Amino acid sequence: MPLKPPRAWLDAALLGITLLALAGGGLARWLGLAETARLAWNASALLLAAWLAAESAARLWRRQVGVDLIALLAIVGAVSLGQALVAAVIALMLAGGRALERYTERRAERELRRLIDRAPRFAWCYRGGLLEQVAVERVRPGDRLLVRTGDVLPVDGEVIDAMALLDEAALTGEPLPVNRGAGDAVRSGGVNAGPPFDLRATATAAQSTYAGIVKLAEAARQSRAPSARLADRYALALIPLTLAVAGVAWLLSGDPLRVLAVLVVATPCPLILAVPVAIVGGISRCARRGILVKDGATLEALARVQQLFLDKTGTLTAGRIGVRTVESAGTYAPAQLLHLAGSLAQASPHPVAQAIAQAARERAPLEPPQAVRESAGAGLCGTVAGREVWLGEHGYVAAAVPAEPWSGAMLRRMNHELLDGSFVAVDGAMAGAVLFDDRLRQESPGALRRLRQAGIRRIVMLTGDRAEAAQLVGVAAGVDEVRAGLTPAAKLAAIAEGRRQGVTMMIGDGINDAPALAAADVGVALGARGASASSEAAGVVLLVDRLDRVAEALCIARRARRIAVQGVLAGMGLSLLAMLWAAAGLLPALAGAVLQEAIDVAVIANALRVLGGRAPPALGGAVIDRLREEHAALAPVLQQVRRAAERVASDPPAQARSELDALLRGLERQLVPHEQADEAQLYPQLARRLHGEDPLAAMSHTHREIFRLIHLLQRMVADLAGGVTVASLEEIQRTLLRLDTVLGLHFAQEEELYHSLDDR
16 A cells, blocks of 8 residues: 655654754764763664655655665665764755655645535525525426526536526637527536526536536646656665665675765765755745745756647736727717617626627727616617617617618628627617727737747647637637637546656646646646636646746746756766765775765755846836826727728728828827837837847837838828819828728737736
8 A cells, every 4th residue: 555645744743853962962972971872872773764765665665765775775874884974864865855855745635625626515496386496406307496696506407598698718718708599508617697587407516517617727747747756766766876886895895884874875865965955946946936836846847838728818918808990880980889888788797788888898988878778698778978779789779770781791801801790870870880809819829839949749628619610719829729619528538648658737727627637747727717616626826817827837837847857867977976085995884974964965055056146127117007098098099090991992982082181190290200109218128138249120110110101101091182082092091001000919919028027
């Protein structure tokens, strides 16, 4: 029966006993009580030897050899030959190394308590015409249940009411709530994001989807083989080498003290100390960057990762709905349209409506809506500032206002770009649409590039979302392969397949990711927003909501492992030289112990280099906020460029000329001064924080292209004084399209750069 790992308090107790025994024995020796000193030193050494013997026997039973075997032989040999002080010193070094290593592993075997705690304990069940709260274990197929707003669905079932609005992001990764009609099957673990509805149970709690996810996560964690300790892997070479040198010393001299001296200088304190010190140092550096690495074995495995699997929603993307753009049919300006839609949307608890209201509220105070009527899951209408406003799905709004070709074109665009949107009608006419999506994280592309630079050779996105949306995100982020529409079990199978090809890392944040996080060699959870299930299943938790910290963790882990290996090899090399001297009779056991301590100090000093290293460059928070505010202020100008690029050739000539003049004024007064200030003031400041001789050369080139296109546009518009022609407008449109493309790319690059330098 394999022994279980000792508790942290036991290692701390052994360290305390050996330290007190060594100090107490030294004091007794100084007072002339030589026998008392010998007894104290021998007692502490034999106590630790007894524990090592039990552990070594358990390891040998499992056909494993540990680094502690040489230390055990050295302690027993020292005690047998009357070298009590030598034995006590070895015991202290060994106990210190074990306590240090165990400190890094205290949280290694946590159960998935938070995942289990999230599971519903009770359900509201109709019994005899009355509503009764019952334990979820008592729910049986066929029972009629009430699911209140905000409740987690307790069991799998069928919707009885006409409509249910469910947030299934934790199960499928789909960021938007989904509508389920009467008779539709729903799964436990989803959250009711709409009004209360009735549910007919089709399975017991133990047979439902959520319980299956918990079982998968627990089974995956138990089946994952623990990584061998780095020190133990080197011990496989050190142990036979030590025994061979000791055997040669015995054959040549027949002196047991020479054998003891060989064992003493071979005592693997460089292995016992260098590795845990470097690993703890790596864990400490990660913690300073908001990265919680739960144990040393995880950091070692992280340093050897070759393949990366990651979720989409909440991992590559922000995991929440955000307004992407406001499109106007022409009557109202986008800002005015957003203000009307947001004012009405604040009356609805629907997540999409709340996202629209929040986006509008960030620009201006909202109006109080009146006479609001809502169709659950479809849309709402009401009066805002004296105007009748409709907001919702196209079918809902189109049923209230006459159809227009504009809305059909917008639907096609939304389909092509895989966008969701809410249409807006004002005073009986289709006025525009608010488009939204789950945006790609600003740091995602850069984070994946850094991971590749750090040695990741394959990146695969695993998601339960639909294939079209997943492919779009995958292309934008730069992954190698996209696997969409996956269940938790399918993600688990993909991880198992990957592990056969190399060391794997899985990054996720949802409940459906917990089994895959537990099964991967290294699971990384984005836990900043309280993703408790994935945090408990993972070995690494990001306490800040930034994907680029994974690349930092990987670099820190590889540096820590590299320094640990350097210390081990240097320590083993020095120990080998000392062993040869001891075998030749030139190094007594006590002198060997002192020399071994000197080697230990050097190895520890080298291992502490892990705590150093330059932190990623950062800008002050005020600078970052100012830059973002400037970009936000320029958003209307960019929208003007986009609108002109889309319509200038089809607008009436007089209207086109007027809009172009207004656009040029905005470019000259706002955009050009901003870019000139960036080039003259900001970029030199940024260049000092980045690597390379001229790290911002490409972005400076983009500035020059923007200035060139604006200058070209000015000349083209000036030529319109001689008369507006279709050909001239088409030429201007081509220039505007180039300018729109360059501006969009340039602003995206700058925002990604600013985000990477924001260390808050």
